[in-house]
Amino acid sequence: MISDGMADVLRSLRHGDSNVLAVACARALGVEGVAVSLLVGEDQEVEPLWRSPGLTARFEELQFTLGVGPGPDAARSGAVVMAPDLRAVRSDRWPALLPQVRELGVAGVCCFPLGLGGIRLGVLSVVTSIPSAVMPEQQCVDALSLAAALTGLLLEGDGNGQAASGTVTGAPRELHRAVVHQATGMISVQLDVSLAEAMLRLRAFAYSRDLPLGDVAGDVVARRLRFNDDRDGPYSPDGRKG
Incomplete structure (x- = not known):
């Protein structure tokens, strides 16, 4: 069962401002930040859509620059990628990313694909600054509920995962991808x-x-x-x- 905090977030998701919602999502999940990225173009590049400021924003920019990481893996595979303790991740999994992520202060990342069946739209990333052996059960339930709600909003767009500009799933004004x-x-x-x-x-x-x-x-x-x-x-x- 989802938490009361996440229930409040889901009720405001459709019409909320992405910057405000990013902060609200992170607060409800009890994490450092959250980010949403989309698969775009014929090459299915993973591009940041909206994210919490600070540490999470820097992490997303690094993933976008390198084109690798738990977010791109989850988006392209359609499978959940759990790395709640990056210290336990093999050094050869994301060799260019891991050293820089640790320097940023990112301790763990759990990524939930956005999509339905064979349709892959993007990924929800949950970023933590405190390592954990596993993602707490309530946090996982809330994150899965948020991913499902975001998937529904994206599917209500124009068929390509793009909703009207200015909405929580609309084209990001600040990123200029x-x-x-x-x-x-x-x-x-x-x-x-x-x-x-x-x-x-x-x-x-x-x-x-x-x-x-x-x-x-x-x-x-x-x-x-x-x-x-x-x-x-x-x-x-x-x-x-x-």
């Missing part, structure tokens, strides 16, 4: 490679410079950064290496 796809297309042309290869190059550059993926993509779109060939790598239009 379209710029990443535009930059990927530009890099694909610059390097004469596939879109998948271009995205890998973009992510690798952002990761190597410890920069948010969106910031690097913005520089590419604004033509402040251009990707050269494999010998020279990215460079800036004024002749300096990027």
